Amino acid sequence: MPKRDREATRARLLEAARLRFAREGYDATSVRDIAGDAGVDATLIFRYFGSKKRLFDEVTADLPAGLPDGLPDGPEEELVARMLRAVVFHDWTRYGGEHPLVAMLRSSAHDDARQRMRQEVCDTYVDALRDLAEGDGPELRAELLSAWLVGIGILRSVVATPALAGASADDLAPHVEAVASALLGRPMRGTPSSEG
Amino acid sequence: MPKRDREATRARLLEAARLRFAREGYDATSVRDIAGDAGVDATLIFRYFGSKKRLFDEVTADLPAGLPDGLPDGPEEELVARMLRAVVFHDWTRYGGEHPLVAMLRSSAHDDARQRMRQEVCDTYVDALRDLAEGDGPELRAELLSAWLVGIGILRSVVATPALAGASADDLAPHVEAVASALLGRPMRGTPSSEG
Amino acid sequence: MPKRDREATRARLLEAARLRFAREGYDATSVRDIAGDAGVDATLIFRYFGSKKRLFDEVTADLPAGLPDGLPDGPEEELVARMLRAVVFHDWTRYGGEHPLVAMLRSSAHDDARQRMRQEVCDTYVDALRDLAEGDGPELRAELLSAWLVGIGILRSVVATPALAGASADDLAPHVEAVASALLGRPMRGTPSSEG
Amino acid sequence: MPKRDREATRARLLEAARLRFAREGYDATSVRDIAGDAGVDATLIFRYFGSKKRLFDEVTADLPAGLPDGLPDGPEEELVARMLRAVVFHDWTRYGGEHPLVAMLRSSAHDDARQRMRQEVCDTYVDALRDLAEGDGPELRAELLSAWLVGIGILRSVVATPALAGASADDLAPHVEAVASALLGRPMRGTPSSEG
DNA sequence: TATGAATGAGCATTCATTCAT
DNA sequence: GATGAATGAATGCTCATTCAT
Known part of the structure; x- marks a missing residue:
């Protein structure tokens, strides 16, 4: 069930990003931090969201x-x-x-x-x-x-x-x-x- | 108005730092940005303030x-x-x-x-x-x-x-x-x- | 002979570091020198060894x-x-x-x-x-x-x-x-x- | 007696340089270190010796x-x-x-x-x-x-x-x-x- | 598709050195 | 002649991002 995993990973990344961005702000947060918190490779952020900025947008759109x-x-x-x-x-x-x-x-x-x-x-x-x-x-x-x-x-x-x-x-x-x-x-x- | 004026340069760096830190926050501001705005070399920040952090401290202490x-x-x-x-x-x-x-x-x-x-x-x-x-x-x-x-x-x-x-x-x-x-x-x- | 070969790159960095450190000493050697000799980007030194110091340690531990x-x-x-x-x-x-x-x-x-x-x-x-x-x-x-x-x-x-x-x-x-x-x-x- | 002072300062710089170069080597020694040890401004090194290298030469010629x-x-x-x-x-x-x-x-x-x-x-x-x-x-x-x-x-x-x-x-x-x-x-x- | 090797621009900071006063 | 303000290249290192496999 790779489809499910993909969604689960995406969700974990969003969750981790939400927390980091909130706690430290956009600039002080690195994509590696987020990926590390989510326990996945940092490149997945670019695969799933395109860029750090777009991940931020998605996090805040979720607000x-x-x-x-x-x-x-x-x-x-x-x-x-x-x-x-x-x-x-x-x-x-x-x-x-x-x-x-x-x-x-x-x-x-x-x-x-x-x-x-x-x-x-x-x-x-x-x-x-x-x-x-x-x-x-x-x-x-x-x-x-x-x-x-x-x-x-x-x-x-x-x-x-x-x-x-x-x-x-x-x-x-x-x-x-x-x-x-x-x-x-x-x-x-x-x-x-x-x-x- | 001498060109090489320690106090004047210091003041211009403080002024530029104040604006940058306010507008973009500490993390998004680089010492090169500040020095560029002040029209001087970035190393003077270290000469006069010791570090970016201490410059920030001085700016905010001025508040x-x-x-x-x-x-x-x-x-x-x-x-x-x-x-x-x-x-x-x-x-x-x-x-x-x-x-x-x-x-x-x-x-x-x-x-x-x-x-x-x-x-x-x-x-x-x-x-x-x-x-x-x-x-x-x-x-x-x-x-x-x-x-x-x-x-x-x-x-x-x-x-x-x-x-x-x-x-x-x-x-x-x-x-x-x-x-x-x-x-x-x-x-x-x-x-x-x-x-x- | 794949171009992207972790072990091979690591080995080339070690080899280049060994030579530079030996010939010029630790202080006179820059990570960019080493990376340049190895024909790779300098950031890989930090990816693979963590720091210049740890690269030096590995080189000398190899002795x-x-x-x-x-x-x-x-x-x-x-x-x-x-x-x-x-x-x-x-x-x-x-x-x-x-x-x-x-x-x-x-x-x-x-x-x-x-x-x-x-x-x-x-x-x-x-x-x-x-x-x-x-x-x-x-x-x-x-x-x-x-x-x-x-x-x-x-x-x-x-x-x-x-x-x-x-x-x-x-x-x-x-x-x-x-x-x-x-x-x-x-x-x-x-x-x-x-x-x- | 400015002549005497000049000579004294020169001698203090040589002395400080000798010690630093010996203890830490040429590369790890900065002209500021030497000047600091001698209690004078670093620019005097360039005034008196021309460059760090020439100061080193003078120190070793003294050997x-x-x-x-x-x-x-x-x-x-x-x-x-x-x-x-x-x-x-x-x-x-x-x-x-x-x-x-x-x-x-x-x-x-x-x-x-x-x-x-x-x-x-x-x-x-x-x-x-x-x-x-x-x-x-x-x-x-x-x-x-x-x-x-x-x-x-x-x-x-x-x-x-x-x-x-x-x-x-x-x-x-x-x-x-x-x-x-x-x-x-x-x-x-x-x-x-x-x-x- | 997905892993991870690779990149280059950028960071704060220190260097030897020059130049104006 | 001497002080110190100013410089720019280089340092170790981290960043977001790309590309090969």
């Missing part, structure tokens, strides 16, 4: 699929709380322990990465939040809230400021409620109801 | 000095508004058009860079904001507000989401007022008084 | 194998004569025309090289001679005789003093007999019997 | 002057014993602890060094010994004895074979007597009379 499913499900007023959990408290070990958006900043010198990030932010966060915003400029309100989520992710995992690095979801809940309500112009909740 | 002076001056309730202007609307061309903190994320695979970022965020933003926060957990409140500023900087200049990329300081003012007040637990203003 | 086989065979009293032929009259073109021990002196600023030389001198010469020495201090006697052989090799091929440079094996024979007998405390012969 | 004075004085039959002391037991710290001849082998890839060594060996050792040799081929006899002295120097200080490295002058005396007598064809003594 939204990596987001937790069912994010939009549940009461509207808890959406921001659910998003925060996705950004900050979800298990991102597949991406080296950080939210892929945060990880991809490391490669943000490359325009493709920026584009992928924009798509991801807009499609996953801004679009969903805009529908909730009341008052004028819902787009800007939605983006400002997205910016906050991204900023929290960065300060928590990359910069590791002391209070945020040690904060639990419950510690953040009241502030989520306050800021989300302030920006969206409507009452929001800081905790998903399923978790009390 | 706080690069912040706009007089940030803490002025009424307390306008501090956040002034900070936002510093992060987003200041002229950061010396750093490739982005706030140095944002630019440094590109090198965040290196622990030194993370440390410098932490220091910068804490010393410049969190410390000043913590003194203003009322209610319990002032540290966390201050960090959450800092996270917002950082997130806005990123979405605006790196990710370039449409509404934020086109927003003026005045567009942001009401939201600054709302979020800052919500997080600090006291009334804040969204616009520095000197600008109406 | 004893490079000595003429069958040295210990034959009558005891002719051993020194056979050794002298090995040191001086053997065809050392593979090592640039000099006995490898002599060649390695050129790299003797490096401790590894000294160690290899010590091993070689002791294992190949001193050990064999000690068993023949009579009287007290057989070790010292054996070393002093080894020193003579090494000194002859140096004066003949490196320093090229006139009489030694032009001397034949037969010219040396009576003196070999005299000195070997004097140092070992027993009658030795200056000429291998097979050569009259 | 015979470095030999202990009064070597030929004293009874003829003790000459070899005195020479051995000069080669092996003299204080050669000025040359990095080894006899300059031995040290110069490290640079023997350079033809100039070989030539200097030949001159040194012939003028200082062979010439003096030839006059003592009896029987035919006095030149060859003298060279073979010189070879022994050189070989002892090398095995003792470079290769560091165990017995020779720990041997005292007295340990060597009987063998010196035996070998010198055997090679020169006349009775020689192993110990200078002044030392018993």
Whole structure:
């Protein structure tokens, strides 16, 4: 079953690349690193993906699929709380322990990465939040809230400021409620109801 | 203006390095790139700084000095508004058009860079904001507000989401007022008084 | 004779390295020199040997194998004569025309090289001679005789003093007999019997 | 007194070069090393000597002057014993602890060094010994004895074979007597009379 | 098709040396 | 004349990538 093996090898390469690119960034990652992690010869990367760059593209194109499913499900007023959990408290070990958006900043010198990030932010966060915003400029309100989520992710995992690095979801809940309500112009909740 | 001027050459190398490191990150920048931009031989980098790493250190150690002076001056309730202007609307061309903190994320695979970022965020933003926060957990409140500023900087200049990329300081003012007040637990203003 | 033959390329690199290291010493030899002599790309040195240093190690570890086989065979009293032929009259073109021990002196600023030389001198010469020495201090006697052989090799091929440079094996024979007998405390012969 | 300073600096450079070249060989020694040891700027080397090579030449041309004075004085039959002391037991710290001849082998890839060594060996050792040799081929006899002295120097200080490295002058005396007598064809003594 | 030998451009760094002041 | 800024070629080594078998 060589067909299966091929697919399995491809998948292992993608997985290894995802982790390396996230943890170390595009430039600091070598194709040999990736191939080594996957336990295969480095030339297979060129055989399967054409080039390091195209492998990177495929990894980042994969991004939204990596987001937790069912994010939009549940009461509207808890959406921001659910998003925060996705950004900050979800298990991102597949991406080296950080939210892929945060990880991809490391490669943000490359325009493709920026584009992928924009798509991801807009499609996953801004679009969903805009529908909730009341008052004028819902787009800007939605983006400002997205910016906050991204900023929290960065300060928590990359910069590791002391209070945020040690904060639990419950510690953040009241502030989520306050800021989300302030920006969206409507009452929001800081905790998903399923978790009390 | 002598051609062989140690200090001038050193300064040009630092300037070129600052820009390259900001725009492309540490790994994607070569000492030849920097020397080329500065119009001098690459060996001078080793003569003056010892190594590429030490040049990077010197560039990033220079960071706080690069912040706009007089940030803490002025009424307390306008501090956040002034900070936002510093992060987003200041002229950061010396750093490739982005706030140095944002630019440094590109090198965040290196622990030194993370440390410098932490220091910068804490010393410049969190410390000043913590003194203003009322209610319990002032540290966390201050960090959450800092996270917002950082997130806005990123979405605006790196990710370039449409509404934020086109927003003026005045567009942001009401939201600054709302979020800052919500997080600090006291009334804040969204616009520095000197600008109406 | 396939063009892409790992073992063959490796062997050519070793051969080229042996010659260069012998003729010019470790420091004066560059990996590009060696690769150029072998007619291959310099990166293969790192692929096959890891580093210039490890290539040098492999070359010098190869040393004893490079000595003429069958040295210990034959009558005891002719051993020194056979050794002298090995040191001086053997065809050392593979090592640039000099006995490898002599060649390695050129790299003797490096401790590894000294160690290899010590091993070689002791294992190949001193050990064999000690068993023949009579009287007290057989070790010292054996070393002093080894020193003579090494000194002859140096004066003949490196320093090229006139009489030694032009001397034949037969010219040396009576003196070999005299000195070997004097140092070992027993009658030795200056000429291998097979050569009259 | 700038004239004096110039001469003093020149002398310090020569001294430092002598030591470095002896200890590490020509190739492994950099002009910066030498200048650093002498406590002056590296460019002075080019000012005073023209190039690294010419500095090396000057250092090696200095060689015979470095030999202990009064070597030929004293009874003829003790000459070899005195020479051995000069080669092996003299204080050669000025040359990095080894006899300059031995040290110069490290640079023997350079033809100039070989030539200097030949001159040194012939003028200082062979010439003096030839006059003592009896029987035919006095030149060859003298060279073979010189070879022994050189070989002892090398095995003792470079290769560091165990017995020779720990041997005292007295340990060597009987063998010196035996070998010198055997090679020169006349009775020689192993110990200078002044030392018993 | 797939293995792995081979490549050459590029890396940070050090070298001996020159030239302007 | 002397200081030190500047140079460019060369160093060992790693990179992504190609090509033969």
